[in-house]
Amino acid sequence: MAADLDLYGIFCTVARCGSLSHAARELYVSQPAISQSMHRLEYMLGCTLFTRTSRGITLTNAGRMLYSYAEKAVSLIAAAEDRINRMRTLQSGSLMIGASDTLCQFFLLPYLEKFHAEYPDIQLQVTNRTTPETIEFLKVGKVDIALVNLPVDDSMLSVREILKVHDMFVASDRFSHLKGRKVSMAELAKEPLVLLEKMSNSRKYLDDFASVCGVTLHPEIELGAHNLLVEFARIGLGVSCITYEFAADMIKDGTLFDIKLDPPLPPRSIGLVSLEGVPLTAAADRFINIIMQSDSHPAPPPQFEE
Numbered sequence: 001m002a003a004d005l006d007l008y009g010i011f012c013t014v015a016r017c018g019s020l021s022h023a024a025r026e027l028y029v030s031q032p033a034i035s036q037s038m039h040r041l042e043y044m045l046g047c048t049l050f051t052r053t054s055r056g057i058t059l060t061n062a063g064r065m066l067y068s069y070a071e072k073a074v075s076l077i078a079a080a081e082d083r084i085n086r087m088r089t090l091q092s093g094s095l096m097i098g099a100s101d102t103l104c105q106f107f108l109l110p111y112l113e114k115f116h117a118e119y120p121d122i123q124l125q126v127t128n129r130t131t132p133e134t135i136e137f138l139k140v141g142k143v144d145i146a147l148v149n150l151p152v153d154d155s156m157l158s159v160r161e162i163l164k165v166h167d168m169f170v171a172s173d174r175f176s177h178l179k180g181r182k183v184s185m186a187e188l189a190k191e192p193l194v195l196l197e198k199m200s201n202s203r204k205y206l207d208d209f210a211s212v213c214g215v216t217l218h219p220e221i222e223l224g225a226h227n228l229l230v231e232f233a234r235i236g237l238g239v240s241c242i243t244y245e246f247a248a249d250m251i252k253d254g255t256l257f258d259i260k261l262d263p264p265l266p267p268r269s270i271g272l273v274s275l276e277g278v279p280l281t282a283a284a285d286r287f288i289n290i291i292m293q294s295d296s297h298p299a300p301p302p303q304f305e306e
Contacts (some may be wrong), residue, residue, distance in 0.1 A: 005077065007041045008070045011049065011297050015067045016040060019056040088282050094123040095283040098134035098143035100200070102226035103270065106246040107163070108147060131201035138273060146282040149201035150269040156276055162291055163270040166244045169259040170251060175238035182262035185213040189276055193219040194229055205268055213263075230256070231267065241265075246287050248249035 014034065024031040037096065042049050049063035059067060087093035095115075098235040099108050104126060116124060127137060131148040138146045139156065152159055169188060171178060178191070189210070196203040210217050220238055223229055230247045233240035233256055250256045272288055274280055280288070 003140075005074075007037055007044075008284045009074050010034060011041055012035045012067065012071050012074050014050070014057065015059055015063065015071075018058075020092055034158045044244065053298060075274055076259055090119045090122060090282055090286060092121050093281065093283050094125060094141045095145075095281070095287055096127070097147065097287070098127045098129060098137050099147040100130060100134070100149070101128045101224075102243070102246060103147045103149075104128055105227065106243075111287070111294070115290055116286050119283070119286070130197075130199050132199065135273065142276070144281055145288065146273045148271055150206070151202075152204075152271065152273060158274050158276045160272045160288065160292065161269045162272055164267045165222045165246075165270060166267050167202070168244055169239050169241050169243055169261055170230075170233050170247070170256040171259060172234060172236045172256060175239060175259075178239070178259050179257050180260075182260045184262055185210055185215045188239065188259065188261065189215045192221075192238035193217060194221045194223065194232045194240040195219040196229065197222050197224050197242075198225070202243070202268075205223045206265070209265055 010023070010027065013026055014020060017023045017026060020029050020034050020038075024034045027034070038050065045062075045066075047062040048060050049066060050057040051060055083092065097108070097112075106127070111127070112124060115122070124292065127134070127143055129137060131152070134143065134146045134148055135152065135154070135157070137143045150159065150161065169183075171191075174180075175191065178188075195206065198204070198207075207217060221232060223232065226243060226246055229240040229242050230250060232238060233242070234250065239259065244258070247256070251258055272291065274284065274288075
């Protein structure tokens with residue numbers, strides 16, 4: 001631009017006040033400073049903007065034309081600055097979160113409730129996808145932060161581990177022959193298995209563990225939601241691999257029993273992911289802090305308590 005934005009702001013104030021002295025008082029600067037700024041703007045634009053009289057100043061034709069544009073521009077910039085300030089102070093804005101159906105249902109909801117109660121003017125948008133899809137949404141800007149199943153190894157991402165979870169196989173009393181004793185992965189693989197779809201990180205974690213045990217899993221049923229795994233196991237359609245923290249009630253009340261896998265599946269983690277090197281919005285930063293500072297995460301199964 002031919003002149004600094006500040007000069008246009010001063011010009012608009014002078015044009016609106018119709019007096020250099022009045023503009024100086026409004027801007028809390030000296031009248032000579034105002035006059036010097038207007039001379040500088042006229043020099044840069046190569047035209048006269050004001051006609052000075054004993055009663056004050058009037059705009060020239062060029063001045064009136066410039067004012068008609070500059071007033072709108074200065075107003076828009078002021079509005080943008082106000083909008084940014086409101087976003088910075090969490091008085092407006094949006095927060096886009098990516099998470100799987102399972103993590104949203106069993107983990108995210110209370111934090112969304114708390115955030116909305118504290119910042120009701122922030123628009124919340126939650127997109128449900130698998131971990132790989134959620135990460136792609138993060139990379140292309142469709143979500144601000146993502147709640148995913150770890151591990152995630154990507155130099156483009158900043159990962160904060162927020163919760164350890166424990167996967168286990170569960171079944172109804174139809175499979176009582178597996179109850180109360182240690183069961184190998186090879187033996188378990190012969191049972192009708194109900195597992196998550198292959199595209200999920202949770203399923204990949206299980207398949208990798210089975211491979212280490214020298215076993216390839218061939219489930220009879222593959223599902224896209226954790227709550228369906230629990231329900232299919234409850235009605236006896238197979239042995240399901242579920243996350244204890246998300247189905248503890250059914251295990252505690254005896255609806256399902258956990259199978260003593262030998263060796264047991266190692267714990268894995270849930271993480272909050274953002275783009276490495278990209279500053280978080282104020283809303284995203286506050287939401288992450290709410291989760292990280294919480295002391296109400298689900299408890300691990302008794303055999304894993306430290």
